[in-house]
Amino acid sequence: MAKCGLSIELQQVDPALQGGDKVRGHVRVDADADVRCRSITVYAGWRTRGKGNVAQELGPKVELFSGDLAAGQSMRFPFEVDAMRWPPSYNGYQFSVEHFIETTADIPWAFDPKVSTPIHVLPGETRETDFPQPIVLGKFPQVAVASVFSVMGMVTMFMMLGPNPIVLAIAPVGIMLVIFGLLLTFKWLPKMYVGQVTYELKPQRLCPGESLSGSFSIRPNRTIKPEYIRLRITATETCISGSGSNAKTHRHELFQRDIMLADHPELAGDKTIRYEINTRLPPVAAYSIKLTSNELQWLTELRVGIPGLVDWKDRRALTVVPPSDLGAAAKLGSALDAAKYGDAAGADVPMDGYDLDASPGAPGGDAAITFDETVGHIWSIHDQPDQVEVLVDAVAGLPMNISARIERRFLGGGSDDPEINPDEHLVWAQYASPPLLMSLYVPQSMGDDFDRAHSAIWRGQGEIVGWNRRDGRLQIRVYA
Amino acid sequence: MIPTTIGLGRQFTNAIRDRALPRSIGSLLMTEKSWLPFSHWNLRYNPFGELTPSERAAVAVFDVRPIVQQLAQKQTAVQFIGPCGRGKTTRLLALQRHLAIPSTATIYLPPLSWAVPRWWYKTLQVVGAPIIIDEAQRMPLPVRKMIFRRRVPLVLGTHRDLTGPLRRAGYQVFTYAVGPQNDARHVAAVANARLSAARLTPAEVPQLSIEDAQRLVARFGDDLREIESFLYHQVQQQVGCNGQMRFVD
Numbered sequence: 001m002a003k004c005g006l007s008i009e010l011q012q013v014d015p016a017l018q019g020g021d022k023v024r025g026h027v028r029v030d031a032d033a034d035v036r037c038r039s040i041t042v043y044a045g046w047r048t049r050g051k052g053n054v055a056q057e058l059g060p061k062v063e064l065f066s067g068d069l070a071a072g073q074s075m076r077f078p079f080e081v082d083a084m085r086w087p088p089s090y091n092g093y094q095f096s097v098e099h100f101i102e103t104t105a106d107i108p109w110a111f112d113p114k115v116s117t118p119i120h121v122l123p124g125e126t127r128e129t130d131f132p133q134p135i136v137l138g139k140f141p142q143v144a145v146a147s148v149f150s151v152m153g154m155v156t157m158f159m160m161l162g163p164n165p166i167v168l169a170i171a172p173v174g175i176m177l178v179i180f181g182l183l184l185t186f187k188w189l190p191k192m193y194v195g196q197v198t199y200e201l202k203p204q205r206l207c208p209g210e211s212l213s214g215s216f217s218i219r220p221n222r223t224i225k226p227e228y229i230r231l232r233i234t235a236t237e238t239c240i241s242g243s244g245s246n247a248k249t250h251r252h253e254l255f256q257r258d259i260m261l262a263d264h265p266e267l268a269g270d271k272t273i274r275y276e277i278n279t280r281l282p283p284v285a286a287y288s289i290k291l292t293s294n295e296l297q298w299l300t301e302l303r304v305g306i307p308g309l310v311d312w313k314d315r316r317a318l319t320v321v322p323p324s325d326l327g328a329a330a331k332l333g334s335a336l337d338a339a340k341y342g343d344a345a346g347a348d349v350p351m352d353g354y355d356l357d358a359s360p361g362a363p364g365g366d367a368a369i370t371f372d373e374t375v376g377h378i379w380s381i382h383d384q385p386d387q388v389e390v391l392v393d394a395v396a397g398l399p400m401n402i403s404a405r406i407e408r409r410f411l412g413g414g415s416d417d418p419e420i421n422p423d424e425h426l427v428w429a430q431y432a433s434p435p436l437l438m439s440l441y442v443p444q445s446m447g448d449d450f451d452r453a454h455s456a457i458w459r460g461q462g463e464i465v466g467w468n469r470r471d472g473r474l475q476i477r478v479y480a
Numbered sequence: 481m482i483p484t485t486i487g488l489g490r491q492f493t494n495a496i497r498d499r500a501l502p503r504s505i506g507s508l509l510m511t512e513k514s515w516l517p518f519s520h521w522n523l524r525y526n527p528f529g530e531l532t533p534s535e536r537a538a539v540a541v542f543d544v545r546p547i548v549q550q551l552a553q554k555q556t557a558v559q560f561i562g563p564c565g566r567g568k569t570t571r572l573l574a575l576q577r578h579l580a581i582p583s584t585a586t587i588y589l590p591p592l593s594w595a596v597p598r599w600w601y602k603t604l605q606v607v608g609a610p611i612i613i614d615e616a617q618r619m620p621l622p623v624r625k626m627i628f629r630r631r632v633p634l635v636l637g638t639h640r641d642l643t644g645p646l647r648r649a650g651y652q653v654f655t656y657a658v659g660p661q662n663d664a665r666h667v668a669a670v671a672n673a674r675l676s677a678a679r680l681t682p683a684e685v686p687q688l689s690i691e692d693a694q695r696l697v698a699r700f701g702d703d704l705r706e707i708e709s710f711l712y713h714q715v716q717q718q719v720g721c722n723g724q725m726r727f728v729d
Binding site: 047049050051052053054056089091093095096098118120241243244246334336376377379380434 | 515591
């Protein structure tokens with residue numbers, strides 16, 4: 001049992017807190033018994049959470065106190081620390097990066113109490129070394145595969161036949177044949193099939209939501225009929241848990257978009273065909289991150305599907321960096337929403353395919369708030385009327401697609417509800433799930449529709465106008 | 481007064497903030513951990529991911545007192561035997577945390593360490609009482625003999641029973657099989673300890689019921705690592721969902 005309790009009280013945290021910014025607050029210490037405290041320190045830090053081994057970095061420790069505390073004594077120490085600069089807060093599927101302010105007391109011969117509170121940190125100043133260095137992905141795997149197969153082949157031959165002179169003479173030839181066969185299969189034959197190719201993709205360092213463009217030109221030596229020519233963009237989280245023989249790699253594709261440049265094309269020999277590439281990255285806060293055992297990597301792969309042979313492909317890494325404009329960084333969606341921006345094979349993405357200020361499928365910024373979501377949030381706090389009112393005030397007046405199970409219609413004026421207009425009917429309704437009660441103010445012209453809709457689900461346009469605290473009903477004005 | 485417990489989705493808060501609401505509401509939305517995907521369950525993070533060694537020790541559901549008593553006896557060795565993922569390392573970490581005395585020494589032997597002289601040297605450099613050795617079966621014979629000859633209390637996590645060599649070195653050996661005790665009650669306790677450790681505020685957090693734990697045991701047996709991995713995905717797939725947390729479909 002710790003002899004003293006610690007707590008952190010942060011001062012008003014800037015919603016747009018950036019990496020490297022100051023975080024201020026107080027550490028409160030409550031001693032349960034007489035205790036000698038070697039030190040009470042506070043520091044900022046980040047830590048990964050998720051499937052991968054925990055990576056973390058702690059900032060400089062600021063000592064707040066050192067000495068004796070008497071039983072029952074409470075002390076409060078102001079502090080100021082710098083939030084860690086990189087990486088920013090991140091919420092992915094396989095891992096997240098959590099920033100925090102932590103305080104600990106070093107007490108001899110007892111558990112050291114430790115308390116931390118999470119903070120949200122947007123990207124601040126970035127440096128070149130923050131991002132994984134792009135590597136040429138095309139060559140490394142082939143060389144690695146060839147080497148591994150060669151060594152395995154040699155070991156197998158020695159094991160089966162022993163180290164006799166014939167084996168020693170044949171082994172190098174065998175290895176060369178293996179390497180030649182692998183290069184022929186994976187590199188030369190696909191290259192011979194496609195002929196001359198020119199592939200450009202720019203920029204390879206870009207921000208979320210930015211456009212990615214380029215071109216792919218192909219000039220086969222003879223007429224060819226590839227199955228497809230496709231560009232695939234992926235964002236993949238890779239985490240490693242455990243170590244050594246217990247190590248396990250966990251991969252999750254946050255985002256995948258296939259851009260079909262050509263489907264079963266017939267490409268004439270000695271004729272150059274050029275395909276333009278125009279797409280955008282999803283506007284989500286999923287930057288290229290490489291931490292110990294936890295990585296988020298963006299890749300592009302251009303692939304020409306060759307019937308009966310290994311496909312020709314060119315893989316390139318993208319470096320996705322935070323936007324320099326803090327406002328733009330704050331508006332980015334969650335990385336977990338990235339999948340919503342992916343599209344099925346065959347769909348091309350126009351340059352102006354995304355409204356960066358809106359959620360997927362939503363026409364405008366305000367419409368990003370859906371009625372269903374609003375009801376969910378209200379329901380989660382419906383037993384705290386003060387908070388419901390804050391929420392309802394925040395969303396009042398936004399046009400929404402309303403969905404409600406009709407319960408009862410009151411004839412115009414038959415209610416003491418102060419919100420209702422003289423030319424409106426009051427209709428009691430309930431949301432299907434969760435069962436949030438609602439009062440609908442319906443134009444008289446639509447009154448009959450609601451009579452007939454008893455117990456049925458009604459859908460239409462309207463806006464939230466308030467919260468009836470007495471009855472616990474959400475008040476909604478239905479549009480004519 | 482600013483309310484204190486609202487947890488909203490990110491797009492929702494962004495959209496509201498963009499409407500230039502009064503400062504108090506804007507502050508409310510950001511200071512109340514709305515960016516955390518599990519804040520509406522009062523969780524700071526997905527509880528079933530990897531933890532730091534000290535966090536793992538803190539959530540261990542394991543009574544260390546009998547072991548501590550056994551270690552107080554002269555020339556005692558305690559070994560935890562079991563397959564991967566049953567809780568051997570967690571027990572060693574819990575013991576290390578509980579002992580919390582400067583003389584305790586701990587070492588984890590990585591794969592192939594038996595073949596690497598640097599690790600022989602590292603193992604022999606470990607001085608303490610007791611000595612906690614994880615993956616003790618990876619000690620090469622000469623190193624093992626030299627460690628056992630020291631006659632200090634030992635706590636071993638191992639896949640292979642080392643009773644014979646320990647007895648020959650004069651040790652009194654206590655062996656604990658790790659795994660058979662991982663029944664539904666234990667699984668629920670482990671999961672709930674993790675859920676509590678991920679608590680965001682002092683309020684309640686979701687709890688795994690015994691019924692759900694029974695279903696998990698029926699499916700994964702005593703493999704806690706597999707159960708935690710399954711629960712991680714179950715929880716992660718519910719990001720953005722309202723209502724009660726579902727542990728087993």
